Amino acid sequence: MMNKRLISYIILENLLFIMLFTVGVIVLYIIIDFFENIDKFLKGFNPFKIFLFYFFQTPYLFVLLLPVGSLLAPFFTIGRMARDFELIAIKTGGINLKKIYMPLLFMGFFLSLLSFTVNETIKPIFMRKSLSIKYREIEKRPAPWERIFETDFGFIEKVRDVDRFFHFETIDSRKNKGSDIHILEMEKGKPKRFIYAKNGSFSEKGWELFDGIIYEYDLNEDRILNFENFKKRVFPEMKISPIKMLSMRKSLEEMNLFEIFKLIKILKEAGLEYKKEEVEFFVHFSFPFSVFITLLLSLSLASRTRQKGKAFILTLATLLSFLYWGLLQISRAMGYADMLSPFLSAWLPNIIFLIPAFISFLLIPI
Numbered sequence: 001m002m003n004k005r006l007i008s009y010i011i012l013e014n015l016l017f018i019m020l021f022t023v024g025v026i027v028l029y030i031i032i033d034f035f036e037n038i039d040k041f042l043k044g045f046n047p048f049k050i051f052l053f054y055f056f057q058t059p060y061l062f063v064l065l066l067p068v069g070s071l072l073a074p075f076f077t078i079g080r081m082a083r084d085f086e087l088i089a090i091k092t093g094g095i096n097l098k099k100i101y102m103p104l105l106f107m108g109f110f111l112s113l114l115s116f117t118v119n120e121t122i123k124p125i126f127m128r129k130s131l132s133i134k135y136r137e138i139e140k141r142p143a144p145w146e147r148i149f150e151t152d153f154g155f156i157e158k159v160r161d162v163d164r165f166f167h168f169e170t171i172d173s174r175k176n177k178g179s180d181i182h183i184l185e186m187e188k189g190k191p192k193r194f195i196y197a198k199n200g201s202f203s204e205k206g207w208e209l210f211d212g213i214i215y216e217y218d219l220n221e222d223r224i225l226n227f228e229n230f231k232k233r234v235f236p237e238m239k240i241s242p243i244k245m246l247s248m249r250k251s252l253e254e255m256n257l258f259e260i261f262k263l264i265k266i267l268k269e270a271g272l273e274y275k276k277e278e279v280e281f282f283v284h285f286s287f288p289f290s291v292f293i294t295l296l297l298s299l300s301l302a303s304r305t306r307q308k309g310k311a312f313i314l315t316l317a318t319l320l321s322f323l324y325w326g327l328l329q330i331s332r333a334m335g336y337a338d339m340l341s342p343f344l345s346a347w348l349p350n351i352i353f354l355i356p357a358f359i360s361f362l363l364i365p366i
Helices: 002-036 038-043 047-055 058-083 086-092 097-120 122-138 242-248 257-270 275-302 310-336 342-362
Strands: 149-159 162-172 177-187 190-203 206-218 223-235
Touching: 002 038, 002 047, 002 058, 002 097, 038 122, 047 122, 058 097, 058 122, 058 275, 058 310, 097 122, 097 275, 149 242, 149 257, 162 242, 162 257, 177 257, 190 257, 257 275, 275 310, 275 342, 310 342
Parallel strands: none
Antiparallel strands: 149 162, 162 177, 177 190, 190 206, 206 223
């Protein structure tokens, strides 16, 4: 009974401190960001819009800063117990410290799942709203999805059972024109038709493409059935205009895991570059798992900091946080540059932190 009461107390205390530290770091981040951008806010000062701008960022900041909360909390809970000799009393009572810590690790795994869920559901929707306020109300300029001209532009349209991917070297909604156009149609996850054209224009009749080629595929045998060169051809089934494409597009940070996966698959089938998207796909898995890893690391270190003050603990936690983010950015860049595989570039910081954290945890005196 004592064991269960003690474990419940430690779990609740750690969970409370994780949430308090996470909220505290989010508030600190917002304050710093506010004063860094105060010149932009003062141009058209609207307190309510500024509040909404940061409010809609909270899911993103929660996912981003939850690992910091899970890193700090055990230093102030388990660390306090070590300084007050409570851990020695627990061991003297015949209780294995690792049995006390294991439920905390299960809590860390649950928090990782929570972070993953927020990242895939709430965050993309809220980020769109936050970016809309940033561009329209604060910076007083069109949002990326409101711009009338873009280069290297991609868009996915779903029509019944067909996913149609468009890629333009340039697209102009004023002139309703595009250049260097790739169009890939997929049905049931398999390529159905691929079209390339040097130029194209949009009208009420649909897209009219010039100087191109069409490949038609066999859905069952995954082979080319037919191909045809053309000088000029109208595609009446393609009714989506440049202005609508530009207004509906999403950045990677606004996409969830499934949208990125679909984009990667289509880019791969179209023969276009997809390294950045593939790295971000794996980061959607790896970053939420950092909550578990930072908790494992801090648990193993907290019981060894009995003689250390709070200033040392905060400094250590800050250094570890910056080290993790620095490693993530470096490995991300290496993944984009094809110097590391997308999987390894996303998981490398976790691996680097997990190995010493696991060894240190195993060496905790029981």
